[in-house]
């Protein structure tokens with residue numbers, strides 16, 4: 112059966128500690144299922160992949176369970192700085208923001224960078240100023256930085272800082288970044304990713320999420336990709352673009368290209384990615400202990416899983 116639309120989303124590499132109990136697992140899976148069904152509904156009614164990935168990521172940004180928007184991890188100064196990006200596989204256009212402190216839904220601002228400026232990536236004060244200019248556009252809301260704060264993340268920060276003192280150069284594992292990839296019934300692909308970054312990151316640190324080709328990529332020729340894990344490795348290896356390149360230049364299938372990057376390009380225990388190809392084939396893989404994810408397509412296939 113030809114797949115006319117397909118969608119996958121993730122809530123980060125590794126399993127959130129809070130999802131490690133039977134009740135926690137149900138709760139964390141339910142969020143992903145809701146996001147999946149919201150995205151599938153958009154695609155089933157003829158909506159675009161761009162709208163589906165943006166809306167799914169917005170939903171996950173608003174939900175406090177995962178590391179994006181509300182519920183994001185904290186930097187070493189105890190504040191929250193958010194990164195996001197979106198890419199349209201049809202046009203090759205992309206938008207991204209980094210170091211956002213007051214924008215409730217960074218993925219929507221990223222899309223406006225794409226449609227309303229000639230740039231790809233805006234950061235910090237400049238991006239916040241751009242958000243001021245976009246006031247009045249649907250989906251642009253401003254909040255105090257404390258809106259993003261959750262006690263769970265503060266405890267994680269304190270724990271990481273204690274550990275850091277004990278073992279020099281220790282990098283605590285990242286959890287909970289969100290992302291979504293989709294193929295729509297018009298044959299177009301899109302990807303969006305959003306994060307608070309890595310727990311206890313340096314103030315001003317930017318990871319792979321807003322770097323097109325590292326943590327996010329879409330190209331109608333091949334696939335749409337969203338990554339999660341320790342972003343520095345994804346940047347160094349252009350992980351998301353790497354998957355596209357293996358498919359485009361080496362003729363690999365989506366499963367082969369993803370396995371190559373996760374098993375042989377990225378170091379062990381550094382992260383995972385979700386991919387949908389132009390035929391609606393979904394592949395999701397991690398080299399960490401888990402990958403919170405959900406997926407579905409036009410055939411009625413649906414799944415959700417937190418573990419590896």
Ligand code: ASP
Nearest residue numbers: 285288308318339340342
């Ligand atoms: N990739 C994100 C970053 O490095 C973190 C994550 O995926 O959990 O900013």
